[in-house]
Each structure stands twice: as structure tokens, then as C-alpha cells.
Amino acid sequence: MSNALSMDLRVRFKRLMGDGMRAAGAGKVLLLSPATAARWGKKVRNGEPLEPLPSGARKGSGKLEPFVGFFVELIEQDPDITLVELQAALLTTHEVACSTSGIDALLRRRGYTYKKRADRPGTRKACSAQGAT
Template sequence: MSAPLPLALRTRFQRYIEEGLSGRAAALRLKVSPATGARWARQVRVRGHAEPAPKGPPRGRGKLVPHQAFLEELIAQDPDITLFELRDALADAEGVMVHHSSIANLLSRLGFTYKKSRWWRPSAAAPR
């Protein structure tokens, strides 16, 4: 999905609407599509502004937040536990079925990291 059009353009559009132009006429002046002009004009009438709506899903608690303490306790007991083991332990203890990447996302939001293996360039003396 592309980025929303600039706020300065939307502000100029809103000024044209407040001066009495139709959405289509204001859109033609600003060289945006008539459909965009109609949509922005409706936003100005209903919400009072033509600012873009927030993108993405609404931020909320999520499915795993109630089980956050359980996952942190498992990690405290065994710091080398894998995501798949966490997923299976959560399913066994709490009956919650989630993908292991969801657990990884929660843990990264909580500040947990994992150590990546270090890649060393081969030395010039090493055989190829």
C-alpha cells in the first residue's frame, strides 16, 4: 500500500472545500482524482478534517498478552528454550494454539533477544 498524500495537500483541499468548492472542483485544482476529492470532501464534512486515517490493524492487547507472565517464567527457568518448545508448553498448559512467530513477536516487544551465530570471512590462507 502506498503512503498517504501529503498533509499540506490535504490542508489546501480542506481550505477549498471551506471556501465553497465542491470536492470534484477542489480535486481538479489540486490535480488529484475526482474520486479522491469526493472521499476527502466527505471526510471534511463528517470529521472536520481530511487527515489520513491510521494505517494497519488497531493496536490492542493481543492474544498472548494474558499469557506473558507464563512465557517469561518458562524463559527464566530455561533460557535456552526454543520457540517451538514455548509454543508446545503454552498449548499444553493453557490450551492456547498460536504460531511460533507470534511468540517471537511478543518476546521481541518485551526486549528479549537471541544471539545470532557470527559469520567470519574465510582467511586468505584457508584452502578453498
């Protein structure tokens, strides 16, 4: 995501519009995109401030946050449970549909990761160079 345009540029845009210039003309003078000029022009006409909106991560916990305990309980019962199985369990038990990537992000934020290891069942052994013909 790109950085917000400077407040100085926004003030100059507002000043040009205050001097009678249209938004498109002010945008051309300041080398703004037509979409930005139109958006800022609408704000100036409506008397809204031109300060940039807050950026960064969204605030809030997300729709899966209430189910952290449910996921932790399932993981403790079966440490080799897959994300697809967690997704199915959530849908069956709580009737909540979500993506596996959402579950993965939630669990990673909580410190849960899964590394494939050769000693776990279902993991293929690496082929050695001597065994290949």
C-alpha cells in the first residue's frame, strides 16, 4: 500500500479550488490522478476535511476470535489436525463458514505453527540419492 499524499499538497489543492479552479484543473496543476482530484474536489465542495484516513492493520478481533478456545481444544485433542478439518469442525459445530487461511492467520497470531517432520505419520520420507536408479 502506498503512503498517503502530503498534507501540504492537500492544502494547496484546497486553495486552488478556493480560488475558483475546478477539481480536474487543480489536479492537473498539482500532477494528481484524475480520480484523486475528483475525490478531493468532492470533499472540498462538501466542506469535509482533506486529512488522510488512518492506515495500517484493521482494528478489531475478527469473526474467528470468539472461536480461539474451540480451535485450541481441537488442536490439543489431535495435534496433527489439518486446517481443512478445523474448518469442517467449525462449520459443523457452530455453523460458521470461513477460509482455511483465516484459521491459519488466527492460529499463527496465537503462536501455533505446524512443521512437517519425517517422524510424524503421513509424511513421506525423503528419497536418498543412493536409492534412486
